[in-house]
Amino acid sequence: MAAKKKLMQGNEACAAGALYAGCKFYAGYPITPSTEVAEIMSVELPKIGGKFIQMEDEIASMAATIGGSLAGLKSLTATSGPGFSLKQEALGYACITEVPCVIINVMRGGPSTGYPTGPSQSDIMQAKWGTHGDHPVIALTPAYVQEILDETVRAFNLSEKYRTPVIVLFDEIVGHMREPITIPEPGDLEVVDREKPDCTPEEYKPYDDTKLIAPLAPFGDGYRFHVTGLNHSEDGFPTNNSEMIDKNNRRIMQKIDDNIDDICKNDESNLEDAEIGLFAVGSTSRSAKFSVNAAREKGIKAGLLRPLTIWPFPDKAVSELAEKCKVIIVPELNLGQMVNEVKRVAAGRCEVIGIHRVDGEPIKPAQITELIEKYS
Amino acid sequence: MAVAKQKLSVPFDYDKYLRKDKLPHIWCPGCGHGIVLKSLLRAIDNKELSKDDLCMVSGIGCSSRTPGYVDFNTLHTIHGRAFSFATGLKLAKPSLKMIIATGDGDAMAIGGNHFIHTCRRNIDMLIIVYSNAIYGMTGGQSSPTTPIGSIATTARYGNVEPPFDICEMAKAAGATFVARGTAYHTQELERTFTEALGHKGTAVVEVIDSCPIYFGRMNKQRGASEMMENIEKNGTFSVKQADKLPDEKKEGKLVRGILHRVERPEYCEQYDKLIVAKATK
Known part of the structure; x- marks a missing residue:
């Protein structure tokens, strides 16, 4: 059977990916430039036994999304910068209570109301540090409409597998771009479902510390347990025991750290012999790819490292890049967020230069090409 | 509307609803919260509700x-947002x-927006404030x-802000069952909770409680x-007394009992009836 091709907008592809992954619950609040995700979910979810609710604000949306997931449904919410800020406390709650859910952030210009219809990549650090306390973060950065679909599926998979919220970050350009994509048939892409407990309710420990990730029972299925945002012991109840607090705080980080190779994903082009490395995500990485190709045509050894997982940060791939390149160029639609991470990993082994833009316009290939040629 | 009289079972096994290994509770000596919980557990027992549900x-x-x-x-969620987590669930x-177990600060200050929208939706839940x-x-x-003039650690010169009337707020926002009880009138509170648990829609019960500490x-x-x-003496009067008491005797007091009860379509039922029916046609 011929693959089903469709012209789709990025936000549409995001909704399609969520539905493919088995999402059955959406709670959200309208915000440009992500609103299409909510609009589509409001139409599609009731058709398949799912639930959609427009909440009274962004905080409530994040809270209801966690509630939906605790009831056992794969749950989604979508937002943009200001809304993402409002969601942060509840996002941290999902981290410590280990409730899977997916948060889409279609990035727009900031700070504050900023430039609602303009692209941005200025929430890279908010995704990592937005909520208080040390906490695990998985954030994905698709750059093409097809990738938004595929990476939204992967976001659900990682979220269910690692019992943690997963953030998908893409800028307004990709969110509103239309491209022909292939709609996957059932079975084409892996879909991971949440592990449920196989023990009796009496034996069930929602944070069983003999496991890195304990199965999560849905509320209302006979496993009566307690969930709290307080530091808790393996039975889920609050604890003041320093040893237990330490153990649990480290475990929720360790479950990500121990599985970096499974979580990290990069797209590499022309890196084998690269002397000038580029590191970019989202729409900026598309310009970077164009510049790399243009440079290659002129015989300049440029290559692109394009992370699809920005958190945890691709230390290993960046380190390899720093070994072989004389310079790493980091174009990003902010005033310097990823560039500092690249500098941290490069640790002086090569030069690291940022290209930054915050005027609501994309970084165009010419701007990157100019720098590549300067270093060639 | 008076609270219907019901036979009260005096000896009661609270243990079957409690996590005894998590006691003693954190509440201070003299706090009324434990009394409120006892009335709630008795009401749950009256309604023969399943612990699994x-x-x-x-x-x-x-x-x-x-x-x-x-x-x-x-x-146990984050400050003010219990309503939203519960709505999702x-x-x-x-x-x-x-x-929902919430307090006057949790429900009326930081959670005020969620409180009113929960009432507006008339989603089936009992909110105990x-x-x-x-x-x-x-x-x-x-x-x-906090009443005007009362002292608090952030109102050392006396509170200047007028207090919310939680029940009026609930009613105005669309809650379909609104009642007020107290930690003193425990049997009445049990009956009120029993009625509230039998109500379909958002039921708000404000429980006047005291913080001696x-x-x-x-x-x-x-x-x-x-x-x-x-x-008992200076804080409240019952809805039955409301018509008989002269205004000066009601001054500064709150009325107890079921204050508002109406039938209105419940949110989850409406979702199935209106949205799902059309979406799957």
Whole structure:
């Protein structure tokens, strides 16, 4: 059977990916430039036994999304910068209570109301540090409409597998771009479902510390347990025991750290012999790819490292890049967020230069090409 | 509307609903929260509700620690947002019987927006607002129900803000069952909770409670039992008395009982009836 091709907008592809992954619950609040995700979910979810609710604000949306997931449904919410800020406390709650859910952030210009219809990549650090306390973060950065679909599926998979919220970050350009994509048939892409407990309710420990990730029972299925945002012991109840607090705080980080190779994903082009490395995500990485190709045509050894997982940060791939390149160029639609991470990993082994833009316009290939040629 | 009289079972096995290994509770000596919980557990027993279906959700504060002690599906969330977590749970799994444990600060200040929208949706849940006119957990700051002139650690010269009437707020926002009880009138409270648990839609029960440790000490009230008696003598009158009492006797007091009860379509049922029916046609 011929693959089903469709012209789709990025936000549409995001909704399609969520539905493919088995999402059955959406709670959200309208915000440009992500609103299409909510609009589509409001139409599609009731058709398949799912639930959609427009909440009274962004905080409530994040809270209801966690509630939906605790009831056992794969749950989604979508937002943009200001809304993402409002969601942060509840996002941290999902981290410590280990409730899977997916948060889409279609990035727009900031700070504050900023430039609602303009692209941005200025929430890279908010995704990592937005909520208080040390906490695990998985954030994905698709750059093409097809990738938004595929990476939204992967976001659900990682979220269910690692019992943690997963953030998908893409800028307004990709969110509103239309491209022909292939709609996957059932079975084409892996879909991971949440592990449920196989023990009796009496034996069930929602944070069983003999496991890195304990199965999560849905509320209302006979496993009566307690969930709290307080530091808790393996039975889920609050604890003041320093040893237990330490153990649990480290475990929720360790479950990500121990599985970096499974979580990290990069797209590499022309890196084998690269002397000038580029590191970019989202729409900026598309310009970077164009510049790399243009440079290659002129015989300049440029290559692109394009992370699809920005958190945890691709230390290993960046380190390899720093070994072989004389310079790493980091174009990003902010005033310097990823560039500092690249500098941290490069640790002086090569030069690291940022290209930054915050005027609501994309970084165009010419701007990157100019720098590549300067270093060639 | 008077609260219907019901036979009260005096000896009662609270243990079957409690997580006994999590006791003693954190509430201070003299706090009324435990009394409120007892009335609730008796009401749950009256309604023969299943522990597997019961889901208690709370925010932050003294009253929000209640879920930890009851053997249901329990969720202790973040400040003010219990309503929103509960809305997600209920919509995702309508078989859950939702009870929210919240306080006057949690529900009326930080959670005010969620409170009114929950009432507006008329989603099936019982909201119990433990109302003691103070932030207890953080050490006695003024709350949206602190009376004018009362002393709090953030109102050392006396509170200047007029208090919310929680029941009026609930009614205006669309709650279909609104009642007020107290930690003194325990049997009446049990009957009120029993009625509320049988109601389909958003039921709000404000429970006038006392905080002797913070509110009482700062406001020179003599002790826990005197504060309880004060609720009885000077704080409230019943809906039955409402028509008989002269206005001067009602001045500064709150009315107890079921204050509002109407039938209106419940949110989850409407979702199936209107949205799902059209979407799947």
